[in-house]
Structures are given as structure tokens and as C-alpha cells.
Amino acid sequence: MMEYVALDLETTGLEPSKDRIIEIGAVKVRNKEVVGEYGTLINPQMEIPDRITELTGISNDMVQGKPLIAQALGELLDFCEELPLLGHNLMFDYSFVKHQAVNAGMVFEKKGMDTLKLARALLPELPSRSLQNLRMHYEIPQKDAHRALEDARTTYLLYERLREEFEEKQPKLFVPNALIYKVKKQGPVTAAQKRYLQDLIKYHRIELNVEIDSLTKNEASREIDKILSTYGKIVR
Incomplete structure (x- = not known):
């Protein structure tokens, strides 16, 4: 069958x-x-x-x-x-x-x-x-x-x-x-990453096109790097 x-x-x-x-x-x-x-x-x-x-x-x-x-x-x-x-x-x-x-x-x-x-x-x-x-x-x-x-x-x-x-x-x-396809597990966004992203968003007055809570650690790192390269760091 x-x-x-x-x-x-x-x-x-x-x-x-x-x-x-x-x-x-x-x-x-x-x-x-x-x-x-x-x-x-x-x-x-x-x-x-x-x-x-x-x-x-x-x-x-x-x-x-x-x-x-x-x-x-x-x-x-x-x-x-x-x-x-x-x-x-x-x-x-x-x-x-x-x-x-x-x-x-x-x-x-x-x-x-x-x-x-x-x-x-x-x-x-x-x-x-x-x-x-x-x-x-x-x-x-x-x-x-x-x-x-x-x-x-x-x-x-x-x-x-x-x-x-x-x-x-x-x-x-x-x-x-x-079907052979190897994948490493990606952990969820960390609390520290979440706080830093929220601070960057507020400081630069921008909006993300993705919900922060849905990000993996790797995705959060990429979003942070993207913001820093485009808008720069937070200056106190």
C-alpha cells in the first residue's frame, strides 16, 4: 500500500x-x-x-x-x-x-x-x-x-x-x-537581549518588524547588530 x-x-x-x-x-x-x-x-x-x-x-x-x-x-x-x-x-x-x-x-x-x-x-x-x-x-x-x-x-x-x-x-x-538535514537548536531571546533591544528601540525611536518575544538568541543578535550598524549605540 x-x-x-x-x-x-x-x-x-x-x-x-x-x-x-x-x-x-x-x-x-x-x-x-x-x-x-x-x-x-x-x-x-x-x-x-x-x-x-x-x-x-x-x-x-x-x-x-x-x-x-x-x-x-x-x-x-x-x-x-x-x-x-x-x-x-x-x-x-x-x-x-x-x-x-x-x-x-x-x-x-x-x-x-x-x-x-x-x-x-x-x-x-x-x-x-x-x-x-x-x-x-x-x-x-x-x-x-x-x-x-x-x-x-x-x-x-x-x-x-x-x-x-x-x-x-x-x-x-x-x-x-x-531526508538528511542537521539543525542545532536555537534558544529563545534572553532577558538581557530583550532589555537591550527595547532600550535601542526607545532611544532611536524606531519600530521593529518582528515581535521581540518571538525571536531566538541568534535572531535577537542579528536585530541588535542591524540597529547598531544603522543607527549607532546609545549615548548617555
């Missing part, structure tokens, strides 16, 4: 150690049929960059009142159970979830299949193997590009089309492989 979870995220940027998840979409598949879905917007506790809103349509107003990452992550891990993951450029999504899971003290070790890797191996003649170009190649309908649940559904349909066309001749390509 073939069973897996197709996963897709929308994020504030490309770096899992600096950027944050703003939407999760997951589709549970058993024997080629969808048996469950999980999708939610997430309040990243920071301003969503304009370029991300333009790309995804997800605005700051849309995420207000939505779950924080810790709650959504727990729900996602429960939804995924022990099943392998499917994704398009899967390590991107896996790295973001892994970072958040490690910071929250949760275990997230998975096997997975990647439709991008499959397409590169099986469809080398195509000029582009982006999810949307592959969707159009196979005439897979989709409502909203760059929205997590819709992209997860498209990834599942793409994978099944690739299986149908190529699995009999190249079965090894469709076997889930262990």
Missing part, C-alpha cells in the same frame, strides 16, 4: 534559520486517493515582506489571529504520522519544518520523495521543471499558485502522473529516501 503526505509551505523568505513559515498545506494520500488534508495560515509574528505578499497573496491582515507556529507544527506532525513526505524541492519545506521542530523540542525525522528530482531525471527535455511548468505540461488544473494547500494538491497529482508514466521502468526512483 502506497501512503504518503504531500507537503508545501509558504514562507517569508528562503532561509530557514532567518525566515518564517506563513502557511502550511498537507495532503494525505493512500493508494492514489486523498484521504485527508491539513491547511492553515500562520501568524509569523513579523511583517510579511511586500514581495512575498505579491507572490502569494498572503498579507499581514490575513495572518492576524491565526495560529502561531508551535500550535500549527504540532498539528502538522500529528497529521503526518510516520508517513513519508512528498514535495517539489522537498528539502526546502523539510528544512523549515525541521528548524521549527528542533527549536520546539519536537522530533521530525522523515523519508521522502521529491517531484523536482524526479522531473530532472525523467523529463530532461523540458525547458523548466518548476511546479507550475510541470503542472501545465501534464494539464493539471490548479486554482491558486503559490498557496500551500493548492500546491500540495498539485504536487500529489504530478507525482501520480510520473508514477503512472515511469514507475514500472524505473521503480527505484520512486522509493522514499531518508
Whole structure:
């Protein structure tokens, strides 16, 4: 029995150690049929960059009142159970979830299949193997590009089309492989960092685009360094 979870995220940027998840979409598949879905917007506790809103349509107003990452992550891990993951450029999504899971003290070790890797191996003649170009190649309908649940559904349909066309001749390509991504836990912002940030903000009369309490120690250090390099130290 073939069973897996197709996963897709929308994020504030490309770096899992600096950027944050703003939407999760997951589709549970058993024997080629969808048996469950999980999708939610997430309040990243920071301003969503304009370029991300333009790309995804997800605005700051849309995420207000939505779950924080810790709650959504727990729900996602429960939804995924022990099943392998499917994704398009899967390590991107896996790295973001892994970072958040490690910071929250949760275990997230998975096997997975990647439709991008499959397409590169099986469809080398195509000029582009982006999810949307592959969707159009196979005439897979989709409502909203760059929205997590819709992209997860498209990834599942793409994978099944690739299986149908190529699995009999190249079965090894469709076997889930262990996803290897090492992450060190990042502790939360310290009380001293929090006080210093608050003093810098007050002194320079500026506003942060992120909630201080949501920062890790590393993120707080970067914010402090950014303020000091831009505005200078506090002069008494």
C-alpha cells in the first residue's frame, strides 16, 4: 500500500534559520486517493515582506489571529504520522519544518520523495521543471499558485502522473529516501537581549518588524547588530 503526505509551505523568505513559515498545506494520500488534508495560515509574528505578499497573496491582515507556529507544527506532525513526505524541492519545506521542530523540542525525522528530482531525471527535455511548468505540461488544473494547500494538491497529482508514466521502468526512483538535514537548536531571546533591544528601540525611536518575544538568541543578535550598524549605540 502506497501512503504518503504531500507537503508545501509558504514562507517569508528562503532561509530557514532567518525566515518564517506563513502557511502550511498537507495532503494525505493512500493508494492514489486523498484521504485527508491539513491547511492553515500562520501568524509569523513579523511583517510579511511586500514581495512575498505579491507572490502569494498572503498579507499581514490575513495572518492576524491565526495560529502561531508551535500550535500549527504540532498539528502538522500529528497529521503526518510516520508517513513519508512528498514535495517539489522537498528539502526546502523539510528544512523549515525541521528548524521549527528542533527549536520546539519536537522530533521530525522523515523519508521522502521529491517531484523536482524526479522531473530532472525523467523529463530532461523540458525547458523548466518548476511546479507550475510541470503542472501545465501534464494539464493539471490548479486554482491558486503559490498557496500551500493548492500546491500540495498539485504536487500529489504530478507525482501520480510520473508514477503512472515511469514507475514500472524505473521503480527505484520512486522509493522514499531518508531526508538528511542537521539543525542545532536555537534558544529563545534572553532577558538581557530583550532589555537591550527595547532600550535601542526607545532611544532611536524606531519600530521593529518582528515581535521581540518571538525571536531566538541568534535572531535577537542579528536585530541588535542591524540597529547598531544603522543607527549607532546609545549615548548617555
